[in-house]
Amino acid sequence: MTYNRNQQGMLSENPKDYEVPQPPTDGISGLSFCPTNDYLAVSSWDNNVRIYETNQQVGSAVGKSIYAHEKPALCVTWSKDGLKVFSGGADNAGRCFDITTSQTIQIAAHDQPIKCIKYVDQVNLVATGSWDKTIKYWDTRSQTPALTVNLPERCYAMDVNYPLLVVGTAERQVQIYNLNNPSTSYKTTQSPLKWQTRCIACFTSGNGYAIGSIEGRVGIQYIEEKENQTSFSFKCHREGNNVFSVNTISFHPIYGTFSTAGSDGTFNFWDKDSKQRLKGFNSVGAPISATAFNRNGTIFAYAASYDWSKGYLQYATSTKNAIYLHSVKEDDVKPKPAKKR
Structure with missing residues (x-):
């Protein structure tokens, strides 16, 4: 099944968005908005995680904090209370930065780089997914994992x-967990x-997840299919x-519509229920x-930088690394009735 073919025929706008000052100096790997305010955490291949304070009206952004991994930082997320930032990197370490004290501690360790990190607020654990073929769950007060899953x-x-956790691995495998x-x-x-x-x-x-691949395609997958x-x-x-x-x-936090963004430098907003591009x-x-969307879906942040989709030989040191803040119009993300065929 495919979306209505307006994705080819619909006119697209040129985004006129605010550029965040003092961006990372290398490829941008992750963006995550704080759940309690409009702080934006950014992980980068320059080994650093930066935290910016953004304006609700997308009129300004200012750098607030920065902390480092020993190798490229590959992922970033927040605690539910918005007081801690968690990140994982190619140094095989998961780190926690405390907003109130500006202190950084290591809270996770793997045998290979940590590609994904998520905070599971219902159980107060940090989940890390690694190239060492494991997921580990961490209580930040302990140096040993609460649980390791192969x-x-x-x-x-x-x-x-919560309680859904979905992992995509090499060889196109998908593991679905009930937490x-x-x-x-x-x-x-x-x-x-x-x-x-x-x-x-x-x-x-x-009740499901969206999955994207290197071939310009997205799958909308329900855990349990119904009529x-x-x-x-x-x-x-x-x-x-x-x-x-x-x-x-x-995914938009209010409407449940979603964005896709790709190596072509474009982003789109979609409605999975009416199967159309918005x-x-x-x-x-x-x-x-x-x-990333902010907590109420009024700001959409996106990073323009090399994405390694063509390998390291195609990387140019002159490649621009930029973060933009897009002011979201309600009509652009609000669900619409399905179009008649």
């Missing part, structure tokens, strides 16, 4: 909406997409015969490597 392959993508019983996979399946998994995001309703809830996939981030990676998917934007001139 994966069939390296962790490439992970998201959580009421986190030690055992609730369901093991293969990606509905034919090529390597790039990103995963759980529905705000918690009005059937899984499907659709093409996006394509131009003629050129196919681009879907690098990141973010709004498209023209290329920003560089791949979009990470995105």
Whole structure:
């Protein structure tokens, strides 16, 4: 099943968005908004995690804090109370930065880089997914994991909406967990997409997830299919015969619609229920490597930087690394009735 073909025919806008000052000096790997205010945490290949204070009206942003990993920082998230930032990196370490004290401590360790990190607020644990083929759950007061779960392959993508946790690994494997019983996979399946998994995001309703791949395609997957809830996939981030990676998917916290962004430098807003694109934007001139909505969905942050989709040989030191803040119009993300065929 595919979305209505307005993704090719609909006119796209040129985004006119605020550029955050003093961005990272290397590729941007992750963006995460604080759940209690409009602080934005940014992880980067320059080894650092930066925290910016953004304005609700997207009129300004200012750097507030910075802390370092020993190697590239690959992922970032917040605690529920908005007082701590958690990040994982190629130094195999998970770190915690305390906003109130500006102190950093190591709270997690793996045998290989930590690709994904999520805070599970209902159980006060930090979940880390690694290329060492494990997920580990950490109580930040302890140096040993509360639980270690083996994966069939390296962790490439992970998201959580309690009690749902979904992991996408190498070889297109997908592991689905019910966090009421986190030690055992609730369901093991293969990606509905034919090529390597790039990103995963759980529905705000918690009954499924969206998965994106390197081949310009997204799968909408329900955990338990029903008559009005059937899984499907659709093409996006394509131009003629050129196919681009879907690098990141973010769900709107209020409406449950979602964004996709890719190596073509474009981002789009979609409605999975009516199966249509709500709004498209023209290329920003560089791949979009990470995105995030703020807590009420009025700000959409996106990072323009090299995304490594063409390997390290194509990386140029002159590549721009930028973070933009897009003021979200309600009409662009609000669900719409399905179009008649």
